[in-house]
Amino acid sequence: MNRRTFWGFTVPSVIVMLALMVFPLITTVWLGFQKLLLRDLNNPQWIGFDNYTDVLTDPEFWAAFRFTMVFVAVVVPVTMVMGLGVALLLDRVGRGRSLYMAALLLPFIVTPVVGSLVYKDLFERGGLIAWLWEVITDDPFAVDASNVKWLIIIQSIWYVMPFAMITFFAGLQTLPEERVEAAAIDGANFLRNLWHVILPHLRVLILFVGLITIMDAYRVYDQVFVWTGNRFTDAHTLSVYNVRVATAYDIGRLGKGNAIAVLNVIGIFVVLIPFLWRSYKDQIEERT
Amino acid sequence: MDPTGVAGLCRRGVKMSTVTLDKITKIYPNGFQAITELSLTLEEGEFLVLVGPSGCGKSTALRMIAGLEDISSGDLYVGDRWLNDVQPKDRDIAMVFQSYALYPQMTVAENIGFPLKLRKISRRERQEQVWQAAEILELTEQLEKKPAQLSGGQRQRVAMGRAIVRRPALFLMDEPLSNLDAKLRVQMRADIAGIQRELGVTTFYVTHDQVEAMTMGDRVAVIKDGILQQAAAPEALYDNPDNVFVAAFIGSPSMNLYEATLSEVDGHYQLQLGDQSLAVPEQILASRPALRDYLDQPVVVGIRPEDLEDAAVASDHPNDQRLDAEVAVREALGAETLVHFSIAAPSVDSGDPDALDELGDEDVSRCTARFSAATRTRVGDRIRVNVSTEKLHFFDRRTHLAIRT
Numbered sequence: 001m002n003r004r005t006f007w008g009f010t011v012p013s014v015i016v017m018l019a020l021m022v023f024p025l026i027t028t029v030w031l032g033f034q035k036l037l038l039r040d041l042n043n044p045q046w047i048g049f050d051n052y053t054d055v056l057t058d059p060e061f062w063a064a065f066r067f068t069m070v071f072v073a074v075v076v077p078v079t080m081v082m083g084l085g086v087a088l089l090l091d092r093v094g095r096g097r098s099l100y101m102a103a104l105l106l107p108f109i110v111t112p113v114v115g116s117l118v119y120k121d122l123f124e125r126g127g128l129i130a131w132l133w134e135v136i137t138d139d140p141f142a143v144d145a146s147n148v149k150w151l152i153i154i155q156s157i158w159y160v161m162p163f164a165m166i167t168f169f170a171g172l173q174t175l176p177e178e179r180v181e182a183a184a185i186d187g188a189n190f191l192r193n194l195w196h197v198i199l200p201h202l203r204v205l206i207l208f209v210g211l212i213t214i215m216d217a218y219r220v221y222d223q224v225f226v227w228t229g230n231r232f233t234d235a236h237t238l239s240v241y242n243v244r245v246a247t248a249y250d251i252g253r254l255g256k257g258n259a260i261a262v263l264n265v266i267g268i269f270v271v272l273i274p275f276l277w278r279s280y281k282d283q284i285e286e287r288t
Numbered sequence: 289m290d291p292t293g294v295a296g297l298c299r300r301g302v303k304m305s306t307v308t309l310d311k312i313t314k315i316y317p318n319g320f321q322a323i324t325e326l327s328l329t330l331e332e333g334e335f336l337v338l339v340g341p342s343g344c345g346k347s348t349a350l351r352m353i354a355g356l357e358d359i360s361s362g363d364l365y366v367g368d369r370w371l372n373d374v375q376p377k378d379r380d381i382a383m384v385f386q387s388y389a390l391y392p393q394m395t396v397a398e399n400i401g402f403p404l405k406l407r408k409i410s411r412r413e414r415q416e417q418v419w420q421a422a423e424i425l426e427l428t429e430q431l432e433k434k435p436a437q438l439s440g441g442q443r444q445r446v447a448m449g450r451a452i453v454r455r456p457a458l459f460l461m462d463e464p465l466s467n468l469d470a471k472l473r474v475q476m477r478a479d480i481a482g483i484q485r486e487l488g489v490t491t492f493y494v495t496h497d498q499v500e501a502m503t504m505g506d507r508v509a510v511i512k513d514g515i516l517q518q519a520a521a522p523e524a525l526y527d528n529p530d531n532v533f534v535a536a537f538i539g540s541p542s543m544n545l546y547e548a549t550l551s552e553v554d555g556h557y558q559l560q561l562g563d564q565s566l567a568v569p570e571q572i573l574a575s576r577p578a579l580r581d582y583l584d585q586p587v588v589v590g591i592r593p594e595d596l597e598d599a600a601v602a603s604d605h606p607n608d609q610r611l612d613a614e615v616a617v618r619e620a621l622g623a624e625t626l627v628h629f630s631i632a633a634p635s636v637d638s639g640d641p642d643a644l645d646e647l648g649d650e651d652v653s654r655c656t657a658r659f660s661a662a663t664r665t666r667v668g669d670r671i672r673v674n675v676s677t678e679k680l681h682f683f684d685r686r687t688h689l690a691i692r693t
Contacts, residue, residue: 176387176389178385178386178387178389179387179389179390179391181354181356181376181383181385181389182383182385182389182450183391184355184356184375184376184377185354185355185356185376185377185379185381185382185383186377186402186403186406186450186454187377187403187406187407188377188406189377192406196391196394196402197391200391200392200393203393
């Protein structure tokens, strides 16, 4: 390949990358050091790390950080375990498998905001679950600051689980039958089979699903926004907090918002490091 | 292979057991009958090979013994234990799979020791037994490697190791050599048969390869369409096939099979094979009196390739026991030469789905002869072919059963 064709092929994608990823990233970092308000966009002022100290001393930031961590810590493992469990069950279903699969995939197909609205309506006054609750317990059900976090978490599990399920299910289809049979003859019961045959086979997919669901959970926005709006700020996640700071009160502290965005990117990386390290080691192992 | 290691394994005491299959039948939910009333008895320590063409149900039979498939009807015993409803892990069997089915994340040692681990055998004892098995199989250098780092032959031996370390009552082997290249297969054939004989564990071996069956088995059971055709020692199977299918299936190249007519002319018997005739010695009919009932009727006649010889090489053969032929293909193998020609007689379909279909004219059939290497024939030569008529095989044209009495 000569130099001209090389550049001909690479330049377009490099330009797109620069325009859509590198430039915004640099701008974000740069804006994080500015005092910049939405209503006064033409007058940025360099203020160094003031935005960062402002964020890190904001109790609302720490509340959002705490809830985001709880959210990741609950949603990711529960999603993965349930996804695997449902995939294993689905693998045993003979008749009507595609019907079950379609039903299970439904939450994943619906737009998150729409799904959240439907789900939320179930719990609002006049909603089916709120009504059932009242019939059974004789107490009216109300979404409040104490239960909204769990409602968000449950809905998110319901929403993300199909992704884990379908990925693990696909993995199970490639599991060599003879290996399962060999284990059965060698004396493996279900748990041994799961541990020594199924999980090792799905290992790469488990890493992959883990990576994706952690990222997804860390950045969760739609469900939280629909459930809380400007109420229950205690149940805000980092993404929601970020948007709120950058847009709220007609002021729109864009500089501080960008500082939060930078912290979020760093945070995701920190959470993902063990996974990245694991897949890096896998690749090294494969090569030797 | 290391015989002293085998002795070590033997000293630990090997369970000997007979295996009885009594009218075992497999019918799938869709109504397909894979196995029909299969009855076989394996003596203690016997190596039985179940052989048949693809799709004949031989793997289904093995899987029923393993407990991986339900037995639709009939009884399965190991010793005097009725096994029909026993879980695979409780049957005291070990199985070697075609794909080896090793656990990729475990080392060789862990793979071999896995059945022992599941049986809660202490780590020390496990290590000792894995080491013994590895010595027999010459795997001691590979114990810390993962299966992905091994060659096909080594993987096959790890699978063997996982089976022998258990000291089971019965080995089941499902085409364990078919993923190996030809040369290695010949070596492993002898190795597996050797280990089995040393260990004395009753073995049920399934293959589609009749050479494997003949070389490895104490006894060979031929199966077709789920029905047992014949079970006998390899030599007996080869010399006295019960029917046309067994005759054609066992032996390579296959037995040549034609429709022919036996007739009596002036007190002499002769076999009309298309437009040619062969004199049939009196003693053939003397030893098979039933053949007289077939006089002047079409019968199926079988000629093994090695019972044909180039007349130019062996000139003392009676002239009336010769056929004319025109050489179509010649394959020099060094020790012998295979010569293909055609015979103007209808061929007989043995029912082997893996066999090549006859091409072209149905009244002209191919014939394969195994000449000694001294033959000088070339493609296109018109030659005379000696037929060892005393070695001819006769079968009923309708039932395909051997005429032997």
